[in-house]
Amino acid sequence: MSIQVESSVGIKSYISNHNGFSAIIKQRYSDFLVNEIGQDGETVRLTSLEVVPVPTSVKNTIDTETQPSEIKDEEMELLKLLSGQMSLEQVKPSTFIIKTTGNDYIRKDFDMKNFKKVQINVDNVSKERRTVLHMYLKSKFPNLNCVTMDCDSSKYIVVTKKDGDSTYKRRVSWPASQRYLTFVLYKENIDTIDAVNIIQGKLKLKQNMLTYSGVKDKRAKTSQLVSVRQVAPQNIASAMSNFARIHVGNFTFRSKPLKLGNLLGNNFQIVLRDAKVEDSDFEAAVKSLKEKGFINYFGMQRFGSVNLSTHLIGKAILKGNFKEAIDMILRPHPADSESMLKAKRIWESKRDASEAFKTLASSRNSIEKQVFGALAKHGTSNFVTSIEKLPRNVSLMYVHAYQSYIWNSVVSKRIEKHGLKVLPGDLIYKEAKYKTILGNSGESKDEMKIGICDHDTFLEDCCDCEDLEDIDKSPVHVLSEDEAKQFDITEIVMPVPGIKSKYPENETKDWYSEFLEKDEITFDKLKHKVKTFRVGGTYRKVVIRIPNLNHFSCYYDDPTLPLLQSDLDVINNVDVSCNRLEHGKHKAIIVNFSLPTSSYATMALRELMKIETSSQFQESLNQTTSSTSKDSDVDMNGKKINEETSDNGIESNKRTCDFEENMNGKKMKT
Known part of the structure; x- marks a missing residue:
């Protein structure tokens, strides 16, 4: 079921007749820079790692520092005791002393166990003033309920504990206009979904707390906006301080969160390495791309990797063949890890999902692991539920891939x-x-x-x-x-x-x-x-069409050295221009252009180069270079860093991470 060529997913035509040429796309993840273009038309860049303070809360219309005259001091102490802001030992003795006759005072016993409410008499308080009191109490004691009630011919504001919240928790009130922290997420060789999950895990946030406009390439260096409700910048910066492939910065505060599709598109800077083309032929190709454009195909990464053809799984789902779909997802592949291969072999021979799932106990939470878990829980023949229990973006990915195949x-x-x-x-x-x-x-x-x-x-x-x-x-x-x-x-x-x-x-x-x-x-x-x-x-x-395409050529000797300056390089004053030579062993062409949110840069390059963009073909081009140049990159000091390569060329994330943006993106501005 491996995808061998573009034609297997409907990619067959070109619209221009210029001469093509050979070059390697994404030989290294540092050859592919992606910067989001926001709805304001500005390109998103990481330019500052400075941590800014949380916004200062605007003063409430009700003054929570001044105690209303209708609430007595003793009642205030009881409210603090009820809410957990004060312990029994801290309450003034006079609060529990009642006067009997003459000068005799008796200490009233206090039953803390059955202390469940405070009653404030408001017989002579107007409705408008009672509203003010309610607002004050809700602001001062957010873990208490208050309601006006009639009792024994008198009117009271009755304050009680909220269910399941017996302890006092101070709530930080952020201004409505600054409720959402928005920041630039810069990542290297990791996809957006994984990066966001790492941040949420470090901060112990629930799933989907962080929102973003679109998913960016994995094998790339990318910058995009992310938002989260009422989280301090310091918390996020601290959580990511020791993570080499994720950096956060440019913190701002906004009134609304980001949603999928809240962008105009993406700007790309791409290195085409080991280019075999004369300057005149390349100029003709660029002119054609600017004037005629390219077919807006769904790119190869839309359809999974060599070990998971997502559109074929989508076809099986639409036909109601859920068993076939499950078998394709769980089919063994040489690229699988040892534990994954073992689990898949168990399923293949015994159909024992529980044993297969246990084999993956210490493995990452992959699609296959989730399917095994669902089969073990809901029954080894409950194929429909096992796919439905996958995250929504994953379960829909397969059908979306088939739709894309038909469109192509x-x-x-x-x-x-x-x-x-x-x-x-x-x-x-x-x-x-x-x-x-x-x-x-x-x-x-x-x-x-x-x-x-x-x-x-x-x-x-x-x-x-x-x-x-x-x-x-x-x-x-x-x-x-x-x-x-x-x-x-x-x-x-x-x-x-x-x-x-x-x-x-x-x-x-x-x-x-x-x-x-x-x-x-x-x-x-x-x-x-x-x-x-x-x-x-x-x-x-x-x-x-791409009227804004810019380009220049250079040469290089060492294929492990980066030729593009990333956002992080700029911050750290890392100059890569010395790696771009006037003469050298290999020719590189660097292109810069912008595309709308639903378009694939690889499909634009396909039209430009007249070249197959499948991972197998790109891998064959990579075989002409050393394994070091394929599988490693260098840090700021020139030290080699191992890449987590994926098919040695075009990104092939089997979750097809950009499907949300492409299928669910909102309209572009006009």
Whole structure:
């Protein structure tokens, strides 16, 4: 089931006829720099590691320092005792002394065990003033409840303990406008999900407490924004102080958290090593890419690694063959660790999930381990539940990969038959139609900053609406014959198949059916009986142009030395320019460009180079270099650092970490 070539996932066509050339993509993770582009159009960079203090709370409208006159001193002490702010020994003796007759005072016994409430008489207090008292008490004693009640012809504010919270906990009140700490996450050779999980684990935070706009490449040096609610910068900085591959900085405070899709795109700086191309041929290739663009394919990393073809698992799920899907996930592969191979062999021979799971007791929490755990808990034949129990982004990954395969296949056929021609019945975003009607041909501020503009629209993955076929609210418009003459191929979108997708009103709609039927799948099966795998669909630009591509060439002798200066290098004053030579053994081409959030840099490079981007092919190019150059990098002092390489070339994370961003990304700004 290994992915051998691009054609196996529908990547077959090119749109230009310039000469291609050979070069190695991602020979080292330091050859691939990614910087997020925020919704404000600014490129996210790590420029400061300085830790800033938490925001100063704005003063409440109710003064919590001044005790209201309606609350007596004795009542205040009892409230502190009830809330846990004060112990019984700290309470003034006078609080428990009552006057009898004359000058006789008797110490009142106090039953701490049955002390459950404090009553404050408010017979002569107005409703407005009682509201003020309630606000004061809630602010001063956040672990207590207070309610106004009538008792024995009198009115009281009755204060009691909250259930399950008998001890006093001081709550830090952050200003609403600064409630979310936002910081730059800089990482090296680790994917976003793993990096975020490490931070959450160090801080003992629950899953999904840290949020981000999109997932970045693993085999790269990347910078992106992350947000978390009411966590001090010092805590995060301290937690990551000894972690070499993760750095945090540029701390700010915002009123809202980040969500998936809250970005315009990404900026890429990429080294193409050991380039075999004449300058004139390269200039022609760049000109073609700028003018014609590239086919906006879902890249190879979308479809898993050599040991896990995610789209084939997705096909099995859509067909209802969950046993087949499980068997593919748990199929042994030579790249597996010793313990993983042992566990998979146990499953293969005995179908004993419990024994297989125990074998992985000390292993990391991989997809396979989670599947074994679910099978052991819910039954070795409960294949549906075992996949459903995976994290949502993982369980949906397989179906999304199959959707992407169909999209790639249909678009390849379209380009092969019609080239860059716009057809009657094609789809465009309604915004694009209005823009043309209004005669607004100028670029927006965001388009100029990122160089291109995309509008990928997310339709909910799981649809609860009764009328799933209602597409009147679709964001796309069908072009008439006359309208088709007014639009460019870069404005045409094709649907990623789903139950909410609207299809073109031309022959390309039939191609969707043809490719689905080859796999014995119909449109109806996309409305999966298992809700988890019921996907809505989305729309995707067919062609993307890159007018902002910049490049330069250099040479190098030592393939272990970095040629790009990362954000961390800038902070640490590490100069890599001396590694770029005017003459040397090997030629390198360094390219810099920006893409919208849903596009793959490797697919742009594919069109530029006319080269296969599958991991197997890139590995074959790497075989011409030494093992040292493939598997290690160097630190600031030139000392070699072992890389955790993945297929020695194009990233091949079997979780397909960028699927959330690509399938669920919001529309680009226009």
